[in-house]
Amino acid sequence: MADGVELQLNSLKLEANSYKKLEHFGKAEKSILKALELRPEDNGFNHELAKIYFKREKYLDSLEILRELSKKIKRRQILFKDIAMCYYKMNELEKALEAVTVSLSEDSTNISSLYVEGLIYKEMGKFSDSMSSFSKLLKIDSDNRDALYQLGKIYHQKGKYREALESFDKVLEFRPRDNEVLKAKGISHDELEEYKDASEALKKSINVDDEIVFNDRGVALSRLGYNHKAIDSYRRALASNPKYSICWFNLGKALFRVGDLKAALTAFQTSTELNPNNRSAWNNRGVTLRQLNRLEESLDCYERALALKEEYAWAWHNKGYALELLDRPREALESYKITLEHKPDSSEHGGAEWEKLKKDTDVAIARLKKVIGE
Numbered sequence: 001m002a003d004g005v006e007l008q009l010n011s012l013k014l015e016a017n018s019y020k021k022l023e024h025f026g027k028a029e030k031s032i033l034k035a036l037e038l039r040p041e042d043n044g045f046n047h048e049l050a051k052i053y054f055k056r057e058k059y060l061d062s063l064e065i066l067r068e069l070s071k072k073i074k075r076r077q078i079l080f081k082d083i084a085m086c087y088y089k090m091n092e093l094e095k096a097l098e099a100v101t102v103s104l105s106e107d108s109t110n111i112s113s114l115y116v117e118g119l120i121y122k123e124m125g126k127f128s129d130s131m132s133s134f135s136k137l138l139k140i141d142s143d144n145r146d147a148l149y150q151l152g153k154i155y156h157q158k159g160k161y162r163e164a165l166e167s168f169d170k171v172l173e174f175r176p177r178d179n180e181v182l183k184a185k186g187i188s189h190d191e192l193e194e195y196k197d198a199s200e201a202l203k204k205s206i207n208v209d210d211e212i213v214f215n216d217r218g219v220a221l222s223r224l225g226y227n228h229k230a231i232d233s234y235r236r237a238l239a240s241n242p243k244y245s246i247c248w249f250n251l252g253k254a255l256f257r258v259g260d261l262k263a264a265l266t267a268f269q270t271s272t273e274l275n276p277n278n279r280s281a282w283n284n285r286g287v288t289l290r291q292l293n294r295l296e297e298s299l300d301c302y303e304r305a306l307a308l309k310e311e312y313a314w315a316w317h318n319k320g321y322a323l324e325l326l327d328r329p330r331e332a333l334e335s336y337k338i339t340l341e342h343k344p345d346s347s348e349h350g351g352a353e354w355e356k357l358k359k360d361t362d363v364a365i366a367r368l369k370k371v372i373g374e
Contacts (some may be wrong), residue, residue: 021220059086074167076105088316161188179205211237230254245274311342333368
């Protein structure tokens with residue numbers, strides 16, 4: 001019974017996270033409330049509800065939960081950062097600053113808290129203090145998109161347009177299709193009377209999708225079972241960046257789920273060509289080839305996956321299945337046995353996934369032992 005409740009809670013959490021990515025906060029709230037019916041005193045789910053209330057601009061409701069949690073939880077750094085953001089949105093800046101100071105007193109190097117501190121100082125018009133917060137953050141995480149963007153905005157407000165452009169260009173080095181940053185870059189060029197550069201940046205911001213946004217949106221849609229919509233989202237991302245290997249991998253999984261095996265294979269092939277070190281892409285490419293009855297080719301893919309990680313249980317299982325279909329029972333049995341030696345880390349695959357794989361593998365081993373006569 002306890003395991004069943006745990007599975008339900010994990011499912012509701014994933015569902016809520018997917019809705020949040022799609023900005024369907026009302027649906028995310030319903031998922032978390034269902035979880036709280038099963039476990040009302042759970043601090044994690046109550047914190048999630050507070051974050052959803054924040055997204056829905058229910059700042060007082062969010063604050064009420066966060067204050068209550070602050071009495072129960074010893075490590076209050078994240079809670080007080082979230083409390084600070086509620087006050088910030090309510091324009092109660094002194095209270096916001098007081099809360100984020102509590103957060104930073106517990107961990108002065110926390111990136112999220114330094115970012116919130118920078119935002120609060122900026123809103124107060126204390127630009128030097130704001131820049132100091134963002135600069136501290138960037139010493140810890142030099143490619144922090146939000147801090148670089150905010151720093152650029154402050155430089156722009158101070159009339160230091162060239163310095164603003166330096167910050168915006170740093171973001172565009174690793175996020176070349178960031179619409180918000182492209183717009184800000186265009187405005188800074190405009191202030192410098194660099195009209196051609198301004199026009200190019202603004203055109204890009206209008207005409208080009210941010211591939212990261214559309215890939216993440218596709219992942220959320222897939223988790224909710226909307227695979228056709230996910231495919232559309234992945235294709236929008238790839239139209240902006242055809243070399244986005246993880247997006248090709250995600251597209252392949254969605255196409256596989258809707259039964260378009262040939263298109264899925266093309267997507268997995270492209271993903272492995274762009275990034276040969278993605279063992280999951282090799283494994284999924286192998287599974288797709290198996291479904292297309294190209295068994296020898298599928299074996300090659302599993303071998304590529306196992307060369308990248310020898311303890312990859314799913315590839316061992318799939319290799320065993322392909323060998324079984326090729327009427328090589330002794331080799332198949334050996335692969336299945338090795339599968340059970342490599343329980344994955346819980347962060348890589350959930351417990352339920354491993355339990356299912358283990359059960360399927362046990363059944364396969366019993367089946368092959370009968371065939372071989374052991």
